[in-house]
Amino acid sequence: MTSSPSADARHRPVMLAEVLAALAPRDGGIYVDGTFGAGGYTRGLLTAAECKVLAIDRDPQAIAGGATLVADFPDRLTLVEGRFSDMESLAARFGITMIDGATLDVGVSSMQLDEAERGFSFAKDGPLDMRMAQAGLSAADVVNRAEADELTRIIGILGEERKARAIARAIVRARDEEPILTTGALVRAIEKATGKQRPQERIHPATRTFQALRIHVNQELEELARALSAAERLLKPQGRLAVVTFHSLEDRIVKRFFAERSGKLPSSSRHMPGREAASAARFTPLFKGHQQPGAEETAHNPRARSAKLRAGMRTGAEALPLDLEGLAVPLIEGRRH
Structure with missing residues (x-):
């Protein structure tokens, strides 16, 4: 190790x-x-x-x-x-x-991962932020406002998380009790659907959800x-x-x-x-x-x-026009500009 x-x-x-x-x-x-x-x-x-x-x-x-x-x-x-x-x-x-x-x-x-106040890491409790530019939509905004179906798409597509629907439902249930404003609160909500990390598991159950939210927030x-x-x-x-x-x-x-x-x-x-x-x-x-x-x-x-x-x-050939769909960039509603 x-x-x-x-x-x-x-x-x-x-x-x-x-x-x-x-x-x-x-x-x-x-x-x-x-x-x-x-x-x-x-x-x-x-x-x-x-x-x-x-x-x-x-x-x-x-x-x-x-x-x-x-x-x-x-x-x-x-x-x-x-x-x-x-x-x-x-x-x-x-x-x-x-x-x-x-x-x-x-x-x-x-550096971003290691600073708890940036909210990128599930290993450090801090504000649920994840904004690289420190402006605009935050992870807390997404977690507390998005419908369960949208959360499922975000977590499933951008996190490649097989338990995306169960995690999305657990997030909605948790935020119905009180807003999810910290990374620790989000981890606890995720663990309601996945269980806590077992000793034999190398990847924490919250890893893919945090990845998905970070990618979504920062496009x-x-x-x-x-x-x-x-x-x-x-x-x-x-x-x-x-x-x-x-x-x-x-x-x-x-x-x-x-x-x-x-x-x-x-x-x-x-x-x-x-x-x-x-x-x-x-x-x-x-x-x-x-x-x-x-x-x-x-x-x-x-x-x-x-x-x-x-x-x-x-080479010297003229640049191709950008085609986001052709490059397999996932479309999540409300984020593409």
Whole structure:
């Protein structure tokens, strides 16, 4: 059994060496780190080459925490608060129209999980929030307002939870007694349907429900698809895109994106004018399939265990229009914009 991650592991970027190898940063290049977090990938890029980085994060705490790194690289690092799906317009704000590479580390950060007041983790009792940008609809809003059928869809589709209907009903019964406002209260409601974690179970019964609510609140899967499409438009020919995912829903979108854009799948876009144009490769794979972290990394950082890296190099073919349905982005009522 691997021990708990150290404080240092919390800030260690997952598969840093592999991401840098995929991006192959060069002097004079311009790169986008779409998920700045604690700045691990950004620092890696800036250290590996005399390049410039536009780093993006939707979490204001991450932006504030990056001030020291900006001071270390004042002429080469631009740090901006925003969604990585908006990287094209954010780049344009700083006069950037084309880039040499982009990296995305998808999902919740270790720092967010470890802060009870953010409400991301069932292991720490705190306000039921889960908002990466700390604005808009919260997990408490969803849990206390959504009808049982909608909760079932959220938990079943975005959490891939087999007991979704029973959990949704248990949540409704619990909130009828009093509002569910903390992570602990939500865990107790879930356990009414699933029972408490048994010693032989590696995954806590609340894991998939918390994942589903976090993805729903932050529109993570749609954001991912839009970010991939934005990177496709921004990258120069021979520019590189590296994406690290942590669960099957994310990886499915990234895998389909690269397969379609490399000509391995017919284009799903309804907007392409002809078969020949649609089948032209937009990316060439940088390696076969995906890469995963090595045993040494997972021993030091157990949260890296489920990570998958996929990467491709941009060709000169015109970018395909975004088709969320074609990329298998689930539709949950009330969240797609």
